[in-house]
Amino acid sequence: MEQYFAVFTVIEYNTSRYEFNFFELSTPNGGLFMKITTVGCGNAFSKRNFNQCYMLDEGGRRLFVDFGSKIPDAMNHLGIDFKTIDDVYISHQHADHIGGLEELAFMRYDWVKRPQHYKEGKYAPRLIVNEVLMNDLWNKSLKGGLASMEGFDAVLETFFEPVPVRANEKFEWQGWTVALVQQIHAMTGSIIWPSFGLIFEKQGHPTVYFTTDSQHCSPRQIEVFYKKADIIFQDCELTGVNMKDRSMVFKSGVHASYAELAGFPSANAAVLSPEIKGKMWLSHYQDFYNEKKDFFGNPVDWDHEAATDGFKGFVQVGQEFEI
Numbered sequence: 496m497e498q499y500f501a502v503f504t505v506i507e508y509n510t511s512r513y514e515f516n517f518f519e520l521s522t523p524n525g526g527l528f529m530k531i532t533t534v535g536c537g538n539a540f541s542k543r544n545f546n547q548c549y550m551l552d553e554g555g556r557r558l559f560v561d562f563g564s565k566i567p568d569a570m571n572h573l574g575i576d577f578k579t580i581d582d583v584y585i586s587h588q589h590a591d592h593i594g595g596l597e598e599l600a601f602m603r604y605d606w607v608k609r610p611q612h613y614k615e616g617k618y619a620p621r622l623i624v625n626e627v628l629m630n631d632l633w634n635k636s637l638k639g640g641l642a643s644m645e646g647f648d649a650v651l652e653t654f655f656e657p658v659p660v661r662a663n664e665k666f667e668w669q670g671w672t673v674a675l676v677q678q679i680h681a682m683t684g685s686i687i688w689p690s691f692g693l694i695f696e697k698q699g700h701p702t703v704y705f706t707t708d709s710q711h712c713s714p715r716q717i718e719v720f721y722k723k724a725d726i727i728f729q730d731c732e733l734t735g736v737n738m739k740d741r742s743m744v745f746k747s748g749v750h751a752s753y754a755e756l757a758g759f760p761s762a763n764a765a766v767l768s769p770e771i772k773g774k775m776w777l778s779h780y781q782d783f784y785n786e787k788k789d790f791f792g793n794p795v796d797w798d799h800e801a802a803t804d805g806f807k808g809f810v811q812v813g814q815e816f817e818i
């Protein structure tokens with residue numbers, strides 16, 4: 496088996512603050528680690544931190560967790576080549592999670608052979624998606640830009656090898672068992688519009704939980720995953736939070752608010768235990784984090800606040816984790 500050693504490199508971006516998070520474990524498989532690189536950690540409209548996206552490397556294979564509009568630029572910034580992508584997981588259909596897929600498809604397409612099916616061309620990336628979402632991903636989103644190829648109607652399988660994952664089924668990735676955790680991202684009328692988070696488990700390694708996009712309205716339902724995880728990558732919006740008096744004025748309704756996660760009384764939300772908060776890296780945040788302000792313009796040192804409130808901190812573009 497190919498050995499994979501820890502690499503202690505953090506690429507600085509828009510910040511002088513960076514730190515490592517390294518779990519020192521003697522692993523039964525001879526020191527094989529998964530490296531997680533934060534490709535982006537901004538919200539949908541960020542101009543500084545791209546879109547929330549994590550790149551997982553293990554044993555020579557590479558998986559992206561989401562692939563938003565700004566990810567091609569983030570890859571350019573971090574020096575990541577499209578050719579190195581083996582697998583992409585998509586949590587839901589917002590553009591900040593899928594908007595880079597058209598570019599990925601065209602960048603990886605075999606323009607010499609021009610195949611109608613990926614099997615007739617070069618090696619195509621696998622697209623891992625909840626089976627219900629897979630149809631919508633093509634028919635409601637990707638088809639508009641990818642279907643019209645010169646000479647033929649393209650389909651999803653022209654560009655990707657689809658890997659649909661059924662409800663309550665798991666998939667294996669490089670020895671990790673990966674479960675999809677359905678999150679309430681929005682309530683469209685009386686129907687839940689979900690995002691599917693991921694929890695990675697492997698003997699002898701820390702358990703990692705990516706919430707992707709979630710609200711804080713069901714923390715009791717997802718508490719089992721919060722408790723099971725050793726490290727949590729949590730979406731966290733700063734919009735509508737007044738840090739002068741540490742209150743929640745409003746929330747977007749589609750993400751967990753900092754005020755809810757921190758347990759501000761005005762958020763009127765289920766309060767997380769210090770143990771759970773102590774495992775959380777905050778992600779998917781607005782640019783005024785970098786401007787050291789809150790939504791209302793009050794000066795805030797968000798890193799200091801996050802430390803005070805017991806979080807691991809705000810994850811940074813280029814930040815790496817060895818697990």
Ligand SMILES: [Zn+2]
Binds near residue numbers: 587680690
């Ligand atoms: Zn979303």
